[in-house]
Amino acid sequence: MSNASLLILPGDGIGPEVMAEVRKIIDWFGAKRDLTFDVSEDLVGGAAYDKHGTPLHDDTMAKAQEVDAVLLGAVGGPKYDNLDFSVKPERGLLRLRKEMDLFANLRPAQCFDALADFSSLKKDVVAGLDIMIVRELTSGIYFGEPRGIFEEGNERVGINTQRYTESEIDRVARSAFELARRRSNKVCSMEKANVMESGILWREVVQKVHDEDYPDVELSHMYADAGAMQLCRWPKQFDVIVTDNLFGDLLSDAAAMLTGSLGMLPSASLGAPMANGRPKALYEPVHGSAPDIAGQGKANPIACILSFAMALRYSFDQGDEAARLENAIEKVLADGARTADLMGPEGGTPMSTSEMGDAIVAAL
């Protein structure tokens, strides 16, 4: 594996704690599997704002463009709630996504056997659940212009613009179909084509990409509100879901919560291939910065560690090593290792953030 470079951005809240555990894993792969990474670390979010007055310094942005993969912890916290919109912690993350052009956000919603009881859903509804939400990440209402708060007559009006070009829809649809081929070969595309013209274009382009290049994949379309319902009713009906930035934000969070495994879910945000063939990539846990438990050793590092496993698979073509890491995590859980969020009535061995990291290293 040549010149594998990683930029680590721990961010805010529990970000630094969980990232410290990822570093143990990275070190293990370097020492034992000869997978060495050139690791650098920098600030993002509130942490960057505190130091530089901006949630992402230009130097950090430039570094992110150069490395093979970025690993991000989490951003945000009540301390920054009243900052101006333009310097909120979230803007750092959004800038990374946009400028790296990470258009395909892969969010697995998987239910870990050992944790099925944690779901608010009945066990038979979630046990064995394994779906993948592909969320468009660089366009739509997150970035469309015009946007802002304007004076109009004698009052103000808040405006945002949902905007999708054919090529933006085309490329994320391809990502979804490619993924589906490596899974159960089924894609469900979600929009509100009954209400939004951008949804009509979305549906049309997804269908066209399918008919022209992926006729072997089973494709269905669903209105996003019905999709939210069906995710809550019987999520196992889905394999790959492809949807826009805003719907993907809500639907993937709902799906993640349904699994009961929120502290366990990683994500990958992928862009176009770079000169070396690797895709531009950023990996981060689905969970947030959890300021209420930050600094107490209570956070579950697994989602962040699994994000590194996704990096091994999608950036460095090390699927076997990714599986090795995932298996180690399953073993540790099966043996009863539990951070606070995983502690249920059936007990287990209570572990701090760093004890969990150590247990995973030991299992490797």
Place this chain on the structure above:
Amino acid sequence: MSNASLLILPGDGIGPEVMAEVRKIIDWFGAKRDLTFDVSEDLVGGAAYDKHGTPLHDDTMAKAQEVDAVLLGAVGGPKYDNLDFSVKPERGLLRLRKEMDLFANLRPAQCFDALADFSSLKKDVVAGLDIMIVRELTSGIYFGEPRGIFEEGNERVGINTQRYTESEIDRVARSAFELARRRSNKVCSMEKANVMESGILWREVVQKVHDEDYPDVELSHMYADAGAMQLCRWPKQFDVIVTDNLFGDLLSDAAAMLTGSLGMLPSASLGAPMANGRPKALYEPVHGSAPDIAGQGKANPIACILSFAMALRYSFDQGDEAARLENAIEKVLADGARTADLMGPEGGTPMSTSEMGDAIVAAL
């Protein structure tokens, strides 16, 4: 009760079937409780398109503006899927909402004891659940301009505009606070103020209305993605939720599904008071037109009948009579009456749509 006029728009799919049962209930109130309504009936959605080539004829629109309340069944069906956007069944419903200026959509998500087992959620998570989602219904991305599919360079782009004025936010916030005062005095407002400027304005105005006129109501703010998560995790943490048109569409559908009582959930869409003091109003079940079971006597008429109960309460100030109807429905369910969708492992008396209507009349 003077000059109580009702316009009935059965619409498509199971709409006509469930509305036939509502008419039995209306007749009963006329005969036994001296609550007489001047009822007229007309077409909406696909049914209107089939006859007039438009999903809502101008004459029907004019009638809707004059009556005290509109009762709508459901619109849409696969037959109309390929119609041009401008004449899709949904446009009829959207035109009613917009031209009647029905800005506050009240969507109760309630779990009926007899049906708690139908939820995909664990019983303790949903039993006794009773929340109210207040969805803004006449603005936001549903109606904002510019919108459409445009040529740009050598490709097309789909555009929709999210747009909220201060006064639009102000009035729906007031509806939510008023409702909360008659319930558990708690409002949670949901937006994406971390990403959208329209969400920033939303949060600010809701807070201002609260501080100035409803300081006694407990107010919290939540990002809509976190809201979707929390609804799935522990919905009972909420009392009244207020949110915009698009988020309300997804969140209320998810909440409805969580209760397990989808065939049971009514909704009210309310506007400003008319000259006679009654609000402009449209009542409709939350469920859709269910084309797959239309015409087979399988549909559950209860959501539509409960929508009429909401009309009694919100349009005609007949809260006691509404409660009488709601109690009759509870009794019928407790006695084991079950339409097909309510048939669970514990059995019950299977009933057709019309048998269920008759049973409710008998219980009255």
